[in-house]
Amino acid sequence: MSNSRHLGIAVAQMGPVHLNDSRAAVVKRLVEMLNEAASRGAKLVVFPELALTTFFPRYWMTEEEAVERFFERSMPNKDVQPLFDAAKARGVGFYLGYAELTPSGERFNTSILVDANANIIGKYRKIHLPGHSDHKVDAPFQHLEKKFFEVGDVGIPVFEAFDTRVGMCLCNDRRWPETWRVMSLQSAEVGVLGYNTPSVNIHWNEPVHLRMSTHLVSLQASAYQNAMWIAAAAKCGSEDGHHMIGGSVIVAPTGEIVARAISEDDEVIVTSADLSWVENFRNHVFNFAKHRRPEHYKIIVERTGAGEPLPIPKI
Ligand code: ING
Numbered sequence: 358m359s360n361s362r363h364l365g366i367a368v369a370q371m372g373p374v375h376l377n378d379s380r381a382a383v384v385k386r387l388v389e390m391l392n393e394a395a396s397r398g399a400k401l402v403v404f405p406e407l408a409l410t411t412f413f414p415r416y417w418m419t420e421e422e423a424v425e426r427f428f429e430r431s432m433p434n435k436d437v438q439p440l441f442d443a444a445k446a447r448g449v450g451f452y453l454g455y456a457e458l459t460p461s462g463e464r465f466n467t468s469i470l471v472d473a474n475a476n477i478i479g480k481y482r483k484i485h486l487p488g489h490s491d492h493k494v495d496a497p498f499q500h501l502e503k504k505f506f507e508v509g510d511v512g513i514p515v516f517e518a519f520d521t522r523v524g525m526c527l528c529n530d531r532r533w534p535e536t537w538r539v540m541s542l543q544s545a546e547v548g549v550l551g552y553n554t555p556s557v558n559i560h561w562n563e564p565v566h567l568r569m570s571t572h573l574v575s576l577q578a579s580a581y582q583n584a585m586w587i588a589a590a591a592k593c594g595s596e597d598g599h600h601m602i603g604g605s606v607i608v609a610p611t612g613e614i615v616a617r618a619i620s621e622d623d624e625v626i627v628t629s630a631d632l633s634w635v636e637n638f639r640n641h642v643f644n645f646a647k648h649r650r651p652e653h654y655k656i657i658v659e660r661t662g663a664g665e666p667l668p669i670p671k672i
Contacts, residue, residue, distance in 0.1 A: 363631055370593065372594045383409055387440050388443045400473065412601065415499055429456060432469060464506055481511060486529070487529040522544050527550055527552070547630070548586070552589060584610045584635050586610060587608045605624070611638075
């Protein structure tokens, strides 16, 4: 057994954030959970996607209105500074999702990775934007990520941090195997993400239980097939009457769930992740260099949508 290397990972699941909840009140909740996570041995705390506000893409409004109410013009800023201060005081790093307005006016669904000295060491901007950009007047709510956010422009970077390599993604990204393969081909050992997943599908009559099962199967398969630890933080419960699933989890490279939130409220789960489990799988069944055959995978990057079957090679 290779020498074990442990990283204390926490997921800080959030209950609802309502339209009228102030950033200050939300950040107070985040600080409380960070302190609990630190007390329980965590060195990296994962917060949800769009953690500072309600999941505003559910509402029809202009981009200007959305920016005014829900986007951050700088990071850190006065509202979020208490979280950075608490993290530095406890010597703990964190992942935080928020709506980013850049100085040049671009809008992204963004996450940052912050080290134990409260320095921002990495930024990710969501590339798989679900939903739509038109006003679906007959739908019970909207899902306007394609209206309010631009496709991310920083790729899927992996950062040397916490004595390992950490990749970030956001919500819908987790459903796409490409997200995780891009991280694991950069030798990421830990993947972190936040999500806001509505229970109701506005496009077709999807059974509600499938929201949880597809969320979990995406993470468990990706963790195993990429030999990574994955920590996923929900913002969940009913936000002004709009329900989102919980199910925050920490998944081992075996694909097994080692910690899972049981509530739909603010809840901290913690694991001492033994990173040597990554090596067990990367050295054998998923030894990429030894077993992968990219010459047969070209279609994955050459095609966007599904098309005709490839010509059958003559044998
Ligand atoms: N939310 C959902 C998610 O990917 C969704 C949207 C749910 C898309 C289920 C497809 C199926 O978890 C965000 N914010 O991406």
